[in-house]
Amino acid sequence: MEENIKFLRSGILAPIKKWGTHWSLWPVHLVTACCGAELAHAFASGYDGERIGALNYGIARQTNLIIVEGAITRKMARVLRITWEQMPDPKFVIIMGTCGLNGGVFWNSYHLVKPFEVVPVNYFIPGCPSTPEALLRGIRQLQNEIRTGEPRSSIEFEKVDLGKGKMMPVTPKSPKKISLAPSIVVNVPRKADEETKKLADEISKLGLATTVTGKNRIALRVEKDELVDAAKKLQNFGFDHVKNVNVIDVPNEDKFIVEYHLGSYSKRELMPVVLNLFTELPRSEPKLKSLAKIFPSADYMEREMHDFFGVVFEGNEWMGRKFLLAPDTPEYPLKKDFKLEEEKYLR
């Protein structure tokens, strides 16, 4: 078998094989992130990658090129590897976009892996997103590599002598200022127009204490146990969907603030209003009744918040299981005690 492979690589038919492979690099349809938009541009009318023989094709078995379009998350890494293994030999990988290189703007994200650790890579293309020209250049370089056998970058930097010296003894301070003991208040009263105030008064009549936090923004604090009742009351009042479920972690006060932003589509006067229904939970026992039964639109966001903070929404059937995150992600990454890598300003 090895002899056969050797024959294919360097035997008498090798030039024909090289010629065929080089003009027929078909990228598999594996969209991994938003660089896919530029990939589509590169293969659409504007640049038409088919000109140079690269035809974007359906699935792994019939293709020979993977273009990793940006970020590879922990979930996607498996799929990338499976796809790569499904592809028949000879196969090539090009990574486009900074997300796939060192993360780009997501460089310290907890959910990204580096694709060059998952599959062997032939070419790297910078840019966020890389322009279609850059992608075509990558394919072009790969063609040249197949033809000539020597891999080359398409850029050469010219060095200029800038002298040698030392860095200053003190590292300059980071521009970030982070309060060590932050006090978080979500219902800071702000001035607003009359209509919002009137509406807030009307809602107050339901027996709920409201604060006007801006034009068309009303905050409403309830105790943990009253949340379901309040939600039912507000539903009768006209709020019919949840726009947002949010949890704020305040470790120095040992609490979670759980917010439901309610809105309305059915009542015209309520349409611009965002009502922030919030409650506080102890950090040690983050449990509350789910609102997914009353507002089905809250369902997925509750699952997401469970992923991020470990808050248990009792009654939501998805509790205890990961929804958005991969099984091997660090536990509850959005809690304040989970720290990300800090920036470095010196090399």
Add this chain to the structure above:
Amino acid sequence: MIRVEKVELNLVESLKRHVEALGEAFKQAIKPDRVTIEYPRERRRYPLSFRGFIIFNSEKCVSCFRCAQICPANAIQMEAHSKPYPSIDYTKCIFCHFCIESCPTGSLNSSKIHDVAFRKMEEMVVSANMMVKLPRILKEEKFTVDVIVKDKYWKLLRKKEMDDLSIPPIKVEVPKKIVTCAEPESCLGCRLCANVCPREAITVKEIEVAKRVVSYVLKVLTEKCVGCGLCVRQCPMNVLKLEVVK
């Protein structure tokens, strides 16, 4: 409000639409409205506002760290040459050009280089000494294409010329500033400002005012100071200030 009506197709309408669609296809097949830029053979001319690879002018740089600190991706890190100069890690750079926008002296500039493929990740970390000159890239093109819209019709105009990929540096009009000490009495004498200064323009002297009472005198060498503001940002007591020089 526009109400989008529900479409009901009868046989005649349906046939008409079939004919329209086929007619459009045959029209395009005979006389195509082609919009393709055949990249390796021809290059699209991007405007001068294009955000591409970054060119560095070491003479203007004051090592103020602004580019490194504003970078959202932390792609710019300072590297020691004769002074600390920025180096760009293109494995992280997202071409937002906040650095260029932040540079108070205009030492960073854009270029039209963007179509680059690297073989190795290590090659993508570009030091300041490699950014001074416009890098050479592989060019296969013979034409330059302009996108023009004329009389409501979109055309590609091909010219047999090579596009110059450099962008003339934009003049930055920021008045020169130097640092002064606004409240000398609050100075702690921690020497952070002196140690962080890339030009060694600050000296801190200790003066014994009375017994066991020490005061510090902070002296700025105005001819050395370039107004980078690092000391101002570093000072824990906020005693330093940047002032405009006339």
Add this chain to the structure above:
Amino acid sequence: MEALVISHQKQIGDKMLEGLISGLFKIFTSNMMNIPLIEPLVDYLMQIPLVNLLVALILWRPFFAVIILPGLVGLLIYLLWIVYWERKLTARVQWRVGPIEVARPIRGAIQALADGIRYFFQEAIIHREAHKIYYIQLPILAFIPILLPLLFIPAGNVVGIKTPYGIQLIVAFIALIPLFIVAMGWASHSRFAYIGSLREAFMYFAYEIPFIIAVVAMIYVYGSGDPYVAVEKQNIPGAVLNPLAFIVYIIAMIMATSRLPFEIPEADQEIAFGPFVEYSGILFGLVMTLLYEKLYLMALLFVILFLGGWEGFYVGILGDFCAPLVLFIKTVVVISVLVIVRSVYARYRLDQAIRLGWTSYLTLSIAALILGMFVGVLV
């Protein structure tokens, strides 16, 4: 003594061989193509022993029809052309260029060759759960129903097997092809292949009956299943004689070869090429061309039934070669126009296609049949 016996046997052997060769030669030459253009060359080659047998074989009409034109060689040329042309035409409609850089002076015409070579040299994966034997055999076996109809397709006096039931036989053999596709899906043992096979089977029911009825309608028009009669009677082209059958046949061609809008069994975006999902390398190269080959066969029959077959121009210098050439050119032109549907239509859903097949389409085909009967009486 022994030596004598051996030499005697050898003599007998030689004689038998000689007899065989001369017999074959007689068969070949009795039915040889007459092409004035290459006659001097043929005459010269005929004087060289053994080579003359080969030349005679190639120019033997049945052989020429099946292997050269409109048979296998024609099929190969057609394949290279149509894959390229389809991509190029689609690109043209879509405001772009299509494959070109591979060979710029000839507008990239050898793109299909490059893809073919790439497929040929690529690893052919047989995945663990596939039924290994059938998985490999079926793409190759599928050539049987492709080659069999070629035997019966005549081009002038160049024909494989001459029979008065030619049209019926061609239709019967073409109807075998979907079986192989279904079997491929089964052998692949994959979810999408399974769904794709089912879809292929359903589509088969949707188009096959109207298709056969359309052909029968034309047989009524000509009063015979003999291609020669069909072509002879087409002073007015069949398309004009029975336009309904003409339309039904075109739609059947599109449906039977999984072209858009009826690209349901493959349905790239829905079930990822259905029965062919697991194939790779040269095996995929074979199965990918299968439907193009089917299209070729159906288009050959289409030209014979509706567009006057090989009757067209006659160039004296080409002699017998003219008829296959006319047939081939007509076929390729028909297909080249037909492939434009790929860039015009979206894919129908399976149930829509079947409903279409069993209602309006079947009605249309029956109307075509009735019309065919009337026209048959008149012609």
Add this chain to the structure above:
Amino acid sequence: MEYEIKVPVQPPTELQSLFIPIPPEYVEEVYRSEDFLVLVGPQHPGSGHMRLIVRVHGDIIREVIPDPGYVHRCVEKIAENRLYIQNIPLVERPSIMDALNFNLGYVRAIEDALEVEVPKRAKYIRTMLAEICRIGTHLYDAAILAVFLGHTTGFMYPFGIRELICEVLVRITGARFTSSFIIPGGVRRDVDEQTLKFVYETTFAIEKRLKSFERIFIKNPTVIARLKDVGVLTKEEAIKFGVVGPFLRASGVEYDVRKVEPYEAYGELDWDIPVADAGDSYSRFLVRVNEISQSLKIVRQCIKNMPEEKLKDFRGTFFDEFADIVLPQGEFTTLTEASRGTLIYSIVSDGESNVPYRMRMITPGWLYLRGFMESLKGERLADLQAIYGSFGYFPPEADR
């Protein structure tokens, strides 16, 4: 009469080896009830970067369980570690074709907190850019819908037209997609007259090209056959599941943030919101097609009514102006009508740090995911792609 056939059922083992967020009991139950699980995506020609676990009964979809998170890049956590200004490139990454709407929403939240007054010219430029992005995104979605229906020309035409939009963006902002152009208190730099004229001309060129697209795709009978009466969401369902944007309007709800809570220059311009009643895939698509023409109208008006004013150029002073933004204490929520629907930014600040304490970003994709899943129930398996495309679901946007 139906006979029950008792066959020992063995769920496929390959399901265990994949990261599937459903319990094995569910898989077993599905296989016992004559159903079939089909995994669509993430490597599938007709799905984006997400997995859909489709439970089918014959050809009819019983239930769809989404498996999102394949492009979850932790925007919210990262935003807590960056300066306010550094978050601008971050928030536009989830949906790069719609970058300026995403950018605008975030910047408006900061401006709302700081109570900054934006120059009128800047407001018009922002509106214009947001609408250009809206056209671009609707074209992108149309293209994806087309390719899901197997209509490759329908894919190429919108992307061809998008080249013009990219050209406009690159001339104004310098980048094809991710421009990070809108900053608190205005835009990064002024737009000159020549570019504005080019944009004005371009709107007509786009209109002209769209005519071809209309003939070959929008009005194509095969497209209508595939999309009509498929994936219907009634008005009540749409409200219940919190669907947003054009998809909500396609179900008959007249809700558009630009109308109910006008921001930037939308209150001063003359335009309409298209609304359909059917709630099926085709009306979802047509609503967006109609929005494109409305957006073109807005862009033209913006250019015609553009006030003459000198805008500040931030070159050189960018760091000093923006690095040290500190928001007052409290929570600031803004609603923005991004192309695919309501985009919500909710920034919580502690009043001392120059990084957000918590930035919650809810994208339209995440909001209508539930409605999307519900609309699939009871449809055929082949319609999955048609409905997927009609929602224009873009996983990076939904996963953030």
